[in-house]
Amino acid sequence: MALKNKVVVPGRPTIAPMPDDRLLYELYRRHRLRLLSYVGRLIGDWSNAEDIVQEVFVRAWRHGHALTGEPEMLYGWLKVVAHNLIVDRVRARQSRPTEVQAFGEHDVETPDTADAVAGTLVVQDLLSCLSYEKRAVIYQLFFRGASVNDAAAELQIPAGTVKSRAHRALRDLRAMAGADLGSEVRR
Known part of the structure; x- marks a missing residue:
């Protein structure tokens, strides 16, 4: 065929020769x-x-x-x-707008909060067994995130007292947790 180097498409005119x-x-x-x-x-x-x-x-x-x-x-x-x-x-x-993948009913994983709730209840029970002074120090240091000096100023006690109450409170909590939950809570 004479059109060796041309592209022939049925229904269209012949176009330029193909490249070498x-x-x-x-x-x-x-x-x-x-x-x-x-x-x-x-x-x-x-x-x-x-x-x-x-x-x-x-x-x-x-x-x-x-x-x-x-x-x-x-x-x-x-x-x-x-x-x-x-x-x-x-x-x-x-x-184009961003495509969002549709999730099926079983594709979405919801976090299980049962362990967190149970842990919170255990901690509340343990804290209720502490004296008011120890509980106040634990609250300031661990729940409010205050420094020792900030907790001392808030509670109007010396910083050394905050440290000793925190030490004793944690020791008591560990002992109570170990008696209630076994050794897996102790670290």
Whole structure:
């Protein structure tokens, strides 16, 4: 057939001749890895970078009739095409609303708070066994997050007293917890 180097699509007129396969092969051989590295660094996703590089060479094949010159000189054109494809993908992603995955009834995991509630009840029971002075120090230090000096100022007692009451309260709590819950609460 005489149209060996032309693309024939039924129902459409014959278009420009296809590019020389040797030129495309040389472009691909010389520039594929360099172009892949360039695109990969720009977008940070190697899978998408491979897709973009493949599209660059498809466009080179489609516009092969316009590609003239040495393969080394055409790298700039390949980079521009790759850059334009990246920009197009970013713009397309920004123009669409963010997709939200619908969760089925069994896909959503709800946290089990039973252990936390049980632990809170145990701690409340243990704290109720302490004297008011020890309980006040534990509240200031552990529930309010106050420093020793801040707790001393709030309770109007010396800082050393806060330290000794905290030490004794923790010792008493450990002893009560060990008697009530066994050794697994002790550390």
